[in-house]
Every structure is written in structure tokens, then in C-alpha cells.
Amino acid sequence: SQTIHQWPATLVQPVGSPLSLECTVEGTSNPNLYWYRQAAGRGLQLLFYSVGIGQISSEVPQNLSASRPQDRQFILSSKKLLLSDSGFYLCAWTRPSGREFYDEQFFGPGTRLTVL
């Protein structure tokens, strides 16, 4: 069966510090991968999505970046965190393109980031 992992689970960082959040998927190949941010009491904001290694689509211009160095690994990064970067970061995956035209998104457990 497929599983999705995210770490760390919680993180407290000072303003201006770098960030690296990692997401990995097991049990599938060539998944579509997504990063979302959920601010307190708010909805799910799509940040990045990837349909393959090295292929990243950015939805929101900001100080965050994403990379996909391996098929089942998705990394969210920042060189300098802002207070507004605080939130709940969720990674999600869907089955590979072409196998199912419409498919469920499976979410990871999330990382709660607090920027002070």
C-alpha cells in the first residue's frame, strides 16, 4: 500500500532563517506531487505541483521554492523565512498521470511551521 511521509512534524524558526521541508511517498511510482499551505482557520492554498522529476509548477510568487530531486521526494525550501510563512504545510500525491484521469489526492500528516 502507498504511504506519504512528511517531516518534521513541527518546526519553530526565527525570521530570516532558511527552511527545508521534506515529503516522500512510498508504494507508487511517478506520482503527481503537491505542496499546500493552510494558514490558521483558512483554506488550502496550492503552492507548487510536480508531474515528474525536475518538473515544478509554481502557483504563488513568494519566497518559497520547491524541488523534486527524486521520483518520490518533494522538498519545500526558503532562503529567508517571513512571519507570513507560518502555517500548516501539507504535501499530497495523486496516482501517475494517464492511469486515472480524475483521482483522489492523498495528503500527508503535515508540518506545522511557526516563524517568530
Next chain:
Amino acid sequence: GENVEQHPSTLSVQEGDSAVIKCTYSDSASNYFPWYKQELGKRPQLIIDIRSNVGEKKDQRIAVTLNKTAKHFSLHITETQPEDSAVYFCAASRASYDKVIFGPGTSLSVIP
């Protein structure tokens, strides 16, 4: 850009009553409309979805309706129970390999 609106933002109902959440979308090419439920402190999970070639879909106490002409879709929960209390998100997508745009969410409280 693409946008999904959702109403109401909060909803409180008595146990046993029905709850209705409504969404509208802007991208006329959207073909897939999932609904996710997020319980407090947990990850969102799919509860039901509908595709553009279907006007209505039902799964036990949950039903979704879609009006592609008007670009709106709704979630109906009948005979609500306390465990239905959660945040519900609607979403729209052209396809699973395309980006999924979520609505801002509806916080549903079912009062025993």
C-alpha cells in the same frame, strides 16, 4: 486565475438536521469536483467526488449536485451526526494531473 468560492464559511446545525454547502468555480474547463473533510488536527480526506458528466451522486448520507451551466456544485449531508463536525473543502480540477483548486472551507458544527 482559477478560483473556487465556498459558502457558508461556518455552519451550525442540530443533530439530525441537514447541512448544505455551496461552491462556485471560475474555470469552465473544470471537470472534476471532489469534496474533502478535515477533522481537527488531521489531514484532509476525500469523502465524495463528482465528474462533469454526472449531475448528482449519492453515498449514504452524503450527496453532491453539479450544475455545469451555472458553474456551481453543492454538498448535502442528511441526518447529521456529531462526528460530521469538521471543516469541509470543495475543489475543482481539469484532471487529476492538473492542479486542484480548493475553496476556503466550511466549518460545520453539529450540536448534539
